[in-house]
Amino acid sequence: MSTLAPVWLDAVRWDAQGLVPVIAQEVGTGDVLMFAWMNREALLQTVTLREAVYWSRSRNRLWHKGEESGHVQKVHDLRLDCDTDVLLLKVEQIDRIACHTGRHSCFFQQFSGTAEDGQWVAVEPVLKSPEAMYKKGEPTA
Protein backbone atom coordinates (compact mmCIF):
# COMPACT_ATOMS: atom_id res chain seq x y z
CA MET A 1 0.00 0.00 0.00
CA SER A 2 1.32 3.43 -0.92
CA THR A 3 2.06 5.77 1.94
CA LEU A 4 -0.38 8.18 0.26
CA ALA A 5 -3.25 5.69 0.36
CA PRO A 6 -4.63 5.97 3.92
CA VAL A 7 -8.41 6.01 4.07
CA TRP A 8 -8.48 9.26 6.06
CA LEU A 9 -6.72 11.03 3.16
CA ASP A 10 -9.37 9.75 0.75
CA ALA A 11 -12.06 11.23 2.99
CA VAL A 12 -10.91 14.71 1.99
CA ARG A 13 -12.60 16.14 -1.10
CA TRP A 14 -9.60 17.40 -3.08
CA ASP A 15 -10.37 20.01 -5.72
CA ALA A 16 -9.65 19.71 -9.45
CA GLN A 17 -6.03 20.72 -8.75
CA GLY A 18 -5.72 18.12 -5.99
CA LEU A 19 -5.73 20.81 -3.31
CA VAL A 20 -7.73 21.71 -0.22
CA PRO A 21 -7.93 25.14 1.52
CA VAL A 22 -6.40 25.30 4.99
CA ILE A 23 -7.00 27.79 7.81
CA ALA A 24 -4.30 28.07 10.47
CA GLN A 25 -5.51 29.23 13.88
CA GLU A 26 -3.36 29.85 16.95
CA VAL A 27 -4.16 27.67 19.96
CA GLY A 28 -4.80 29.65 23.08
CA THR A 29 -5.54 33.03 21.53
CA GLY A 30 -7.80 31.67 18.78
CA ASP A 31 -6.27 34.18 16.37
CA VAL A 32 -6.62 33.24 12.70
CA LEU A 33 -3.03 33.41 11.47
CA MET A 34 -3.10 32.58 7.79
CA PHE A 35 -4.74 30.76 4.93
CA ALA A 36 -2.97 28.34 2.59
CA TRP A 37 -3.41 25.14 0.59
CA MET A 38 -2.41 21.50 0.94
CA ASN A 39 -2.20 18.57 -1.43
CA ARG A 40 -2.19 14.93 -0.27
CA GLU A 41 1.55 14.85 0.31
CA ALA A 42 1.45 18.10 2.30
CA LEU A 43 -1.33 16.81 4.54
CA LEU A 44 0.40 13.48 5.04
CA GLN A 45 3.65 15.24 5.99
CA THR A 46 1.74 17.60 8.31
CA VAL A 47 0.24 14.66 10.19
CA THR A 48 3.52 12.78 10.25
CA LEU A 49 5.68 15.71 11.39
CA ARG A 50 3.00 17.39 13.51
CA GLU A 51 4.15 20.61 11.84
CA ALA A 52 2.36 22.50 9.08
CA VAL A 53 3.46 21.61 5.56
CA TYR A 54 1.58 23.44 2.83
CA TRP A 55 1.54 23.34 -0.95
CA SER A 56 2.84 26.61 -2.36
CA ARG A 57 0.82 27.41 -5.46
CA SER A 58 3.17 30.25 -6.43
CA ARG A 59 6.31 28.11 -6.20
CA ASN A 60 4.61 24.85 -7.13
CA ARG A 61 6.29 22.85 -4.39
CA LEU A 62 5.83 21.62 -0.83
CA TRP A 63 6.43 24.34 1.72
CA HIS A 64 7.35 23.37 5.27
CA LYS A 65 6.17 26.51 7.00
CA GLY A 66 9.08 28.18 8.76
CA GLU A 67 11.70 26.33 6.71
CA GLU A 68 13.52 29.60 6.10
CA SER A 69 12.24 31.99 8.77
CA GLY A 70 12.17 29.45 11.58
CA HIS A 71 8.52 30.35 12.20
CA VAL A 72 7.36 26.76 12.32
CA GLN A 73 3.74 25.87 13.19
CA LYS A 74 3.36 22.96 15.60
CA VAL A 75 0.04 21.25 15.00
CA HIS A 76 -2.12 20.67 18.07
CA ASP A 77 -5.42 19.85 16.38
CA LEU A 78 -6.62 19.12 12.85
CA ARG A 79 -10.21 19.50 11.76
CA LEU A 80 -12.18 18.74 8.59
CA ASP A 81 -15.36 20.63 7.79
CA CYS A 82 -18.89 19.35 7.14
CA ASP A 83 -18.37 19.22 3.37
CA THR A 84 -14.97 17.52 3.85
CA ASP A 85 -13.30 20.09 1.62
CA VAL A 86 -11.70 22.57 4.05
CA LEU A 87 -9.14 21.95 6.83
CA LEU A 88 -8.59 23.84 10.07
CA LEU A 89 -5.21 23.56 11.79
CA LYS A 90 -4.83 24.66 15.40
CA VAL A 91 -1.19 25.48 15.83
CA GLU A 92 1.44 26.78 18.16
CA GLN A 93 3.13 29.52 16.13
CA ILE A 94 6.84 29.66 16.87
CA ASP A 95 7.93 33.27 17.59
CA ARG A 96 4.25 34.25 17.21
CA ILE A 97 4.97 35.47 13.68
CA ALA A 98 2.96 33.81 10.91
CA CYS A 99 3.05 36.50 8.22
CA HIS A 100 5.85 37.07 5.74
CA THR A 101 5.53 40.80 6.50
CA GLY A 102 6.75 40.06 10.04
CA ARG A 103 3.34 40.42 11.64
CA HIS A 104 1.58 38.01 13.99
CA SER A 105 -1.31 37.34 11.59
CA CYS A 106 -1.70 37.74 7.85
CA PHE A 107 -5.10 39.36 8.46
CA PHE A 108 -3.80 42.75 9.53
CA GLN A 109 -5.73 44.97 7.10
CA GLN A 110 -9.00 46.08 8.65
CA PHE A 111 -11.94 47.47 6.74
CA SER A 112 -12.84 50.96 7.87
CA GLY A 113 -15.62 53.25 6.72
CA THR A 114 -18.69 52.52 4.66
CA ALA A 115 -19.49 50.86 1.35
CA GLU A 116 -19.04 54.23 -0.36
CA ASP A 117 -15.81 55.42 1.25
CA GLY A 118 -14.26 52.28 2.72
CA GLN A 119 -10.58 51.57 3.01
CA TRP A 120 -8.23 48.87 4.29
CA VAL A 121 -6.06 49.99 7.18
CA ALA A 122 -3.05 48.09 8.56
CA VAL A 123 -3.79 47.71 12.27
CA GLU A 124 -1.17 45.25 13.49
CA PRO A 125 2.49 46.01 14.19
CA VAL A 126 5.45 44.52 12.39
CA LEU A 127 7.17 42.39 15.04
CA LYS A 128 10.24 41.59 12.98
CA SER A 129 11.47 43.08 9.72
CA PRO A 130 11.27 40.83 6.66
CA GLU A 131 14.96 41.61 6.07
CA ALA A 132 15.81 40.08 9.43
CA MET A 133 13.55 37.10 8.78
CA TYR A 134 14.88 36.12 5.38
CA LYS A 135 18.60 35.95 4.99
CA LYS A 136 18.58 34.75 1.43
CA GLY A 137 16.29 34.77 -1.59
CA GLU A 138 12.60 35.51 -1.62
CA PRO A 139 10.38 35.50 1.44
CA THR A 140 8.80 32.11 1.99
CA ALA A 141 7.61 32.72 5.57
Place this chain on the structure above:
Amino acid sequence: MSTLAPVWLDAVRWDAQGLVPVIAQEVGTGDVLMFAWMNREALLQTVTLREAVYWSRSRNRLWHKGEESGHVQKVHDLRLDCDTDVLLLKVEQIDRIACHTGRHSCFFQQFSGTAEDGQWVAVEPVLKSPEAMYKKGEPTA
Protein backbone atom coordinates in the same frame (compact mmCIF):
# COMPACT_ATOMS: atom_id res chain seq x y z
CA MET B 1 -19.92 55.61 -10.82
CA SER B 2 -21.23 52.08 -10.46
CA THR B 3 -22.04 50.92 -6.95
CA LEU B 4 -19.58 48.08 -7.60
CA ALA B 5 -16.71 50.44 -8.36
CA PRO B 6 -15.42 51.49 -4.91
CA VAL B 7 -11.62 51.51 -4.66
CA TRP B 8 -11.63 49.23 -1.61
CA LEU B 9 -13.34 46.52 -3.70
CA ASP B 10 -10.63 46.83 -6.35
CA ALA B 11 -7.99 46.29 -3.66
CA VAL B 12 -9.14 42.68 -3.33
CA ARG B 13 -7.38 40.22 -5.64
CA TRP B 14 -10.33 38.32 -7.07
CA ASP B 15 -9.50 34.91 -8.54
CA ALA B 16 -10.14 33.81 -12.13
CA GLN B 17 -13.79 33.13 -11.21
CA GLY B 18 -14.16 36.55 -9.61
CA LEU B 19 -14.22 35.04 -6.12
CA VAL B 20 -12.29 35.35 -2.88
CA PRO B 21 -12.14 32.81 0.01
CA VAL B 22 -13.75 33.92 3.25
CA ILE B 23 -13.21 32.66 6.80
CA ALA B 24 -15.97 33.36 9.32
CA GLN B 25 -14.85 33.54 12.94
CA GLU B 26 -17.07 34.08 15.99
CA VAL B 27 -16.32 37.22 17.99
CA GLY B 28 -15.76 36.55 21.65
CA THR B 29 -15.00 32.83 21.46
CA GLY B 30 -12.69 33.08 18.45
CA ASP B 31 -14.18 29.85 17.10
CA VAL B 32 -13.74 29.39 13.36
CA LEU B 33 -17.29 28.76 12.20
CA MET B 34 -17.16 28.17 8.46
CA PHE B 35 -15.43 28.82 5.18
CA ALA B 36 -17.13 30.20 2.06
CA TRP B 37 -16.64 32.43 -0.97
CA MET B 38 -17.64 35.94 -2.00
CA ASN B 39 -17.78 37.79 -5.28
CA ARG B 40 -17.80 41.60 -5.54
CA GLU B 41 -21.54 41.88 -5.11
CA ALA B 42 -21.51 39.58 -2.07
CA LEU B 43 -18.77 41.63 -0.39
CA LEU B 44 -20.50 44.89 -1.19
CA GLN B 45 -23.78 43.59 0.26
CA THR B 46 -21.93 42.27 3.33
CA VAL B 47 -20.47 45.70 4.03
CA THR B 48 -23.74 47.46 3.32
CA LEU B 49 -25.95 45.14 5.41
CA ARG B 50 -23.31 44.37 8.05
CA GLU B 51 -24.44 40.76 7.67
CA ALA B 52 -22.59 37.99 5.84
CA VAL B 53 -23.61 37.52 2.22
CA TYR B 54 -21.67 34.81 0.38
CA TRP B 55 -21.55 33.50 -3.16
CA SER B 56 -22.84 29.95 -3.30
CA ARG B 57 -20.74 28.07 -5.85
CA SER B 58 -23.08 25.07 -5.75
CA ARG B 59 -26.20 27.13 -6.41
CA ASN B 60 -24.48 29.83 -8.43
CA ARG B 61 -26.21 32.69 -6.64
CA LEU B 62 -25.83 35.14 -3.77
CA TRP B 63 -26.49 33.55 -0.42
CA HIS B 64 -27.49 35.76 2.49
CA LYS B 65 -26.36 33.48 5.29
CA GLY B 66 -29.34 32.56 7.48
CA GLU B 67 -31.90 33.51 4.84
CA GLU B 68 -33.71 30.24 5.44
CA SER B 69 -32.49 29.01 8.82
CA GLY B 70 -32.48 32.42 10.51
CA HIS B 71 -28.85 31.84 11.50
CA VAL B 72 -27.67 35.20 10.31
CA GLN B 73 -24.08 36.36 10.87
CA LYS B 74 -23.74 39.96 12.05
CA VAL B 75 -20.40 41.35 10.93
CA HIS B 76 -18.28 43.04 13.63
CA ASP B 77 -14.96 43.19 11.81
CA LEU B 78 -13.68 42.56 8.30
CA ARG B 79 -10.05 41.83 7.50
CA LEU B 80 -8.02 41.37 4.32
CA ASP B 81 -4.82 39.33 4.34
CA CYS B 82 -1.28 40.31 3.34
CA ASP B 83 -1.72 39.03 -0.22
CA THR B 84 -5.12 40.78 -0.47
CA ASP B 85 -6.76 37.56 -1.63
CA VAL B 86 -8.42 36.14 1.50
CA LEU B 87 -11.04 37.73 3.80
CA LEU B 88 -11.67 37.16 7.49
CA LEU B 89 -15.08 38.04 8.92
CA LYS B 90 -15.54 38.35 12.66
CA VAL B 91 -19.19 37.72 13.28
CA GLU B 92 -21.87 37.37 15.87
CA GLN B 93 -23.52 34.06 14.96
CA ILE B 94 -27.26 34.18 15.62
CA ASP B 95 -28.39 31.10 17.59
CA ARG B 96 -24.69 30.07 17.68
CA ILE B 97 -25.36 27.63 14.83
CA ALA B 98 -23.27 28.15 11.70
CA CYS B 99 -23.31 24.67 10.18
CA HIS B 100 -26.06 23.20 8.02
CA THR B 101 -25.78 20.03 10.11
CA GLY B 102 -27.09 22.02 13.10
CA ARG B 103 -23.70 22.27 14.80
CA HIS B 104 -21.97 25.38 16.14
CA SER B 105 -19.05 25.14 13.72
CA CYS B 106 -18.56 23.39 10.39
CA PHE B 107 -15.18 22.12 11.64
CA PHE B 108 -16.54 19.36 13.84
CA GLN B 109 -14.55 16.42 12.44
CA GLN B 110 -11.32 15.96 14.38
CA PHE B 111 -8.35 13.98 13.17
CA SER B 112 -7.49 11.16 15.52
CA GLY B 113 -4.70 8.62 15.36
CA THR B 114 -1.58 8.55 13.25
CA ALA B 115 -0.71 8.88 9.57
CA GLU B 116 -1.12 5.11 9.22
CA ASP B 117 -4.39 4.57 11.09
CA GLY B 118 -5.95 8.05 11.24
CA GLN B 119 -9.65 8.79 11.20
CA TRP B 120 -12.01 11.76 11.34
CA VAL B 121 -14.24 11.78 14.40
CA ALA B 122 -17.28 14.03 14.90
CA VAL B 123 -16.61 15.76 18.23
CA GLU B 124 -19.24 18.49 18.39
CA PRO B 125 -22.92 18.02 19.26
CA VAL B 126 -25.83 18.74 16.94
CA LEU B 127 -27.61 21.68 18.61
CA LYS B 128 -30.63 21.66 16.33
CA SER B 129 -31.79 19.07 13.81
CA PRO B 130 -31.50 20.05 10.14
CA GLU B 131 -35.19 19.10 9.79
CA ALA B 132 -36.10 21.76 12.34
CA MET B 133 -33.82 24.29 10.69
CA TYR B 134 -35.07 23.94 7.12
CA LYS B 135 -38.78 23.93 6.60
CA LYS B 136 -38.65 23.71 2.85
CA GLY B 137 -36.26 22.56 0.13
CA GLU B 138 -32.58 21.89 0.47
CA PRO B 139 -30.46 23.09 3.36
CA THR B 140 -28.90 26.45 2.64
CA ALA B 141 -27.77 27.23 6.21
